[in-house]
Amino acid sequence: MTKKLVLVFWLVAAVFVAGSILRAEPPQTPEPERIERLAGACRLWGAVKYFHPYLAYREDIDWDAALVAAIPKINAARNTEEYTAAVQSMLDALGDPATHVLAKHSAVQAPQQAKERQPVFSVTKDGILVVTINRYADLSDFEAAAEKMAAAAKEIPKAKAVVFDFRVAVPPSEDEQGSIGYVFRESGIATLMTSIDLRTPAERRRMHEGFTPQEGTTSGGYFSAFYTKDGERIEPERGAKDVPAVFLVNADSEIPSEALAFQAAGKGAIIAEGSASDTLSVTTHKVQLADGVEAVIRLGELVNEDGTGGLQPDFVVPVSTDSSRQNRALQEALALAGNFHSARTARKPLPARAVPPTEKSYSEMTYPALEYRVLGAFRIWTVIHYFFPYAELMGEDWDGVLKEFIPRLEKAGNALEFNLALSEMMTRIHDSHGFVWSAVLRDYFGAVPAPVSVRIIEGLPVITALTNEKAIRGRGVAVGDIVLSVDGEDAGQRLTRFSKYLVASTPQSLMYKAASFLLRGPENSEARLTLRDRNNRVKNVKLPRKSDFRIFSERSGEVVKLLPGNIGYADLGRLTVNEVDSMFEKFKDTKAIIFDMRGYPNGTAWAIAPRLTEKNGVAAALFHCPVLMSPGDASGDITTQSLFHTFTQALPRTDKWRYKRKTVMLIDERTVSQAEHTGLFFEAANGTTFIGSPTAGANGDVTSFHVPGGIDIMFTGQAVQHIDGRQLQRVGLVPHVEVRPTIKGIREERDEVLERAVSYLKDGK
Numbered sequence: 001m002t003k004k005l006v007l008v009f010w011l012v013a014a015v016f017v018a019g020s021i022l023r024a025e026p027p028q029t030p031e032p033e034r035i036e037r038l039a040g041a042c043r044l045w046g047a048v049k050y051f052h053p054y055l056a057y058r059e060d061i062d063w064d065a066a067l068v069a070a071i072p073k074i075n076a077a078r079n080t081e082e083y084t085a086a087v088q089s090m091l092d093a094l095g096d097p098a099t100h101v102l103a104k105h106s107a108v109q110a111p112q113q114a115k116e117r118q119p120v121f122s123v124t125k126d127g128i129l130v131v132t133i134n135r136y137a138d139l140s141d142f143e144a145a146a147e148k149m150a151a152a153a154k155e156i157p158k159a160k161a162v163v164f165d166f167r168v169a170v171p172p173s174e175d176e177q178g179s180i181g182y183v184f185r186e187s188g189i190a191t192l193m194t195s196i197d198l199r200t201p202a203e204r205r206r207m208h209e210g211f212t213p214q215e216g217t218t219s220g221g222y223f224s225a226f227y228t229k230d231g232e233r234i235e236p237e238r239g240a241k242d243v244p245a246v247f248l249v250n251a252d253s254e255i256p257s258e259a260l261a262f263q264a265a266g267k268g269a270i271i272a273e274g275s276a277s278d279t280l281s282v283t284t285h286k287v288q289l290a291d292g293v294e295a296v297i298r299l300g301e302l303v304n305e306d307g308t309g310g311l312q313p314d315f316v317v318p319v320s321t322d323s324s325r326q327n328r329a330l331q332e333a334l335a336l337a338g339n340f341h342s343a344r345t346a347r348k349p350l351p352a353r354a355v356p357p358t359e360k361s362y363s364e365m366t367y368p369a370l371e372y373r374v375l376g377a378f379r380i381w382t383v384i385h386y387f388f389p390y391a392e393l394m395g396e397d398w399d400g401v402l403k404e405f406i407p408r409l410e411k412a413g414n415a416l417e418f419n420l421a422l423s424e425m426m427t428r429i430h431d432s433h434g435f436v437w438s439a440v441l442r443d444y445f446g447a448v449p450a451p452v453s454v455r456i457i458e459g460l461p462v463i464t465a466l467t468n469e470k471a472i473r474g475r476g477v478a479v480g481d482i483v484l485s486v487d488g489e490d491a492g493q494r495l496t497r498f499s500k501y502l503v504a505s506t507p508q509s510l511m512y513k514a515a516s517f518l519l520r521g522p523e524n525s526e527a528r529l530t531l532r533d534r535n536n537r538v539k540n541v542k543l544p545r546k547s548d549f550r551i552f553s554e555r556s557g558e559v560v561k562l563l564p565g566n567i568g569y570a571d572l573g574r575l576t577v578n579e580v581d582s583m584f585e586k587f588k589d590t591k592a593i594i595f596d597m598r599g600y601p602n603g604t605a606w607a608i609a610p611r612l613t614e615k616n617g618v619a620a621a622l623f624h625c626p627v628l629m630s631p632g633d634a635s636g637d638i639t640t641q642s643l644f645h646t647f648t649q650a651l652p653r654t655d656k657w658r659y660k661r662k663t664v665m666l667i668d669e670r671t672v673s674q675a676e677h678t679g680l681f682f683e684a685a686n687g688t689t690f691i692g693s694p695t696a697g698a699n700g701d702v703t704s705f706h707v708p709g710g711i712d713i714m715f716t717g718q719a720v721q722h723i724d725g726r727q728l729q730r731v732g733l734v735p736h737v738e739v740r741p742t743i744k745g746i747r748e749e750r751d752e753v754l755e756r757a758v759s760y761l762k763d764g765k
Contacts, residue, residue: 040289046382066093149187161337244340308347363710432698434503446520480747573599672696695732
């Protein structure tokens, strides 16, 4: 190779290497750090969504869109500064200076301290008292500062007006915030400047009692609202005169509530140099993000007596660069004080009503884009974090669940994977009221049933009832057949596959839910089943699937009847409220009553239970509904501030005759929610004996919300306990006499649980 060719070769190589360097990708943020940043954004997004006052009435703020736009920026952030900027871009959608990522001021040097500590005051030749506080650090000795302010107050009787200069060069630290308000109150200076009572603005904040359902109704009575903390009264000192007050502030000033009271009454004015904010005049809240970053969010809004709100300066002047501070702003303040006139402009009243949080379902997004899939995780985490009343019973690290599922939802490759990932995330709340439903999931689990019921008996899926004799006839299917496979899939594996995505409080409830889906499939399709019959023979059959095969009870025959031994029997799964009186008349002289609650009732407990006790107003159940008035501590730990509306539910009063003999209630895994509540009522009324197996373990009604993809999610809205405080959720009603059906008994068409109840009533054991 010639020297010339060698030179060309190395030049090409150099260009190639240089190009490679220029094209090199920036270093990627480690995955755990990226997920931690998203989790921090979730905590902030959720706290703002449910507690920032603007989102209770400002329809122009699309809080979902703000998050969706910020997520790519958070993911792309290469350092803390870029992460901070990404989060701030989300908060910018609020247009609220009180809600922002906290800046670090460690590098900012405060002005050199003067010899005399503030407050300082002087009197102009025109008799205007000027009180200056622009170094909040000087107020660290609150008592000394209050004494100095009180000394200034002695000039009030002879002052023509007062100017308070609160402009600061350095934003007050967290420890310094609130110091001016304290000094003002303790000195009593405001009481010397008015001849009539004044009242400082009130502050209103958002609250939620339970989660208002996004779809359908609930018996919980949940609501969202504003609550208001009244302002304080400024009562004039004896002999006090009206002295005009002008408050000179800038963007970082703390504005005492007294200033707002004087302004609202037309006895004072606020001049802003550049701008002013009520940030230090309202309640705010810190949220811990990732990378040691914190954000502060507004919780409160100022409310004047006339219904108007917020901070509105009377005059705004440009920021001065005059280091002597004898600048235009101060000159304007002195001029106004010397010839005071109220300059209040018309204010808009604050909307009075807090609209419950709404959730767009984005139903047009069958397979949402990545940012909307992450939004789905954020919604689930936030709603459960704040509103699930059984959080302490979940047994899960809910923050850890969020971090686990963010990447799984991001990686979901299609609509089904996304729906299943959300479903699996919801399983971690362990609540049989938990349902995740969508068109995609309906197709996955099967839209319609076959004409049989399947339950798990002795650990196996067994056909326990034929729900449509016409559809079954000639198909070779019998009660007691064990299901071995469905559509070519092993039945056990199918149950395991379904169970992974079903939300349940207890193992028995989970298997009941899974069994209910076992034979489902598309409308008008055929279920291809492999069964083992009572003779241990394996057979292949086909069953039709149709939507009109839906049933709500496996039992048939008489709803109310007399059993041998003069024992009454009532099927509460089919009994209606209108039939309760006739039932009692029929059972008036019976030895005992068996209430069959292996299913779901029709609201009959309120009519039956009061007639099982001679007492009126018997306490029957304890309720706990979450009441949310703030987001929790800086990390979002709501346990530090949880409130509950706790109340006792009593049995209704009745003037009808009472049944005084024994009662039994039959229970199993199908006994859930209102059915379990029926058990609480009967237990409180007369100590009804429970016979059967443990119930589902989910009570407290159902509320709901949406996530992107047209997905509806439900969960328990309020907690319910036995009247003595015993846990029901994730435990269920525990039978006094435990008995379970057997495959042999089902094949013999025996009801072994009912048989055991009859023998118990006859023999007493």
